[in-house]
Amino acid sequence: GENVEQHPSTLSVQEGDSAVIKCTYSDSASNYFPWYKQELGKRPQLIIDIRSNVGEKKDQRIAVTLNKTAKHFSLHITETQPEDSAVYFCAARRGSTLGRLYFGRGTQLTVWP
Amino acid sequence: NAGVTQTPKFQVLKTGQSMTLQCAQDMNHEYMSWYRQDPGMGLRLIHYSVGAGITDQGEVPNGYNVSRSTTEDFPLRLLSAAPSQTSVYFCASSYSRTSGNNEQFFGPGTRLTVL
Numbered sequence: 001g002e003n004v005e006q007h008p009s010t011l012s013v014q015e016g017d018s019a020v021i022k023c024t025y026s027d028s029a030s031n032y033f034p035w036y037k038q039e040l041g042k043r044p045q046l047i048i049d050i051r052s053n054v055g056e057k058k059d060q061r062i063a064v065t066l067n068k069t070a071k072h073f074s075l076h077i078t079e080t081q082p083e084d085s086a087v088y089f090c091a092a093r094r095g096s097t098l099g100r101l102y103f104g105r106g107t108q109l110t111v112w113p
Numbered sequence: 114n115a116g117v118t119q120t121p122k123f124q125v126l127k128t129g130q131s132m133t134l135q136c137a138q139d140m141n142h143e144y145m146s147w148y149r150q151d152p153g154m155g156l157r158l159i160h161y162s163v164g165a166g167i168t169d170q171g172e173v174p175n176g177y178n179v180s181r182s183t184t185e186d187f188p189l190r191l192l193s194a195a196p197s198q199t200s201v202y203f204c205a206s207s208y209s210r211t212s213g214n215n216e217q218f219f220g221p222g223t224r225l226t227v228l
């Protein structure tokens with residue numbers, strides 16, 4: 001099956017700095033890559049996703065890039081704010097829309113004021 | 114829409130007891146799944162279903178059973194609770210044929226402690 005690895009496991013940045021979280025995947029058939037944010041005590045929520053026919057996608061301060069050749073994708077958060085502090089999970093899914101998601105182990109992001 | 118709902122929010126069991134975690138969704142989603150979340154381990158898939166009457170095992174299925182008799186409901190049964198099953202359990206659903214939306218939505222979670 002698919003194997004998704006996520007780095008780093010913890011990340012601390014100063015408010016206003018950028019944060020980058022990286023994930024690699026093993027299955028070349030994977031074609032959908034979502035990112036989830038989980039605040040303390042809350043459920044994971046989708047913040048951005050990308051499909052394999054697109055190399056980059058932006059939504060205000062967050063962006064995701066995908067390199068299919070190298071099988072890795074990254075989450076970029078610019079101008080970080082304390083409310084960005086949370087655990088972020090990357091995931092990958094193979095072709096079928098009913099396919100299961102394979103999650104990375106998560107990154108605890110802390111943004112210091 | 115209530116989205117994905119789970120009951121109970123908290124549960125304490127004694128070793129050997131059985132119980133059912135309830136999950137329901139009102140988005141007409143075909144795909145439903147159960148995850149457990151433990152510190153440092155991310156979200157691990159227990160069981161999933163691609164439609165009513167169809168279920169399959171994920172990566173950590175031992176000690177759990179599921180059934181999907183309706184599109185809306187996907188209960189998770191703990192057969193004989195063990196301390197290793199202490200965790201936070203999330204139900205999730207995705208994909209509606211009518212909307213074509215693939216986003217996976219999570220329920221609020223159930224925090225289970227097994228003594």
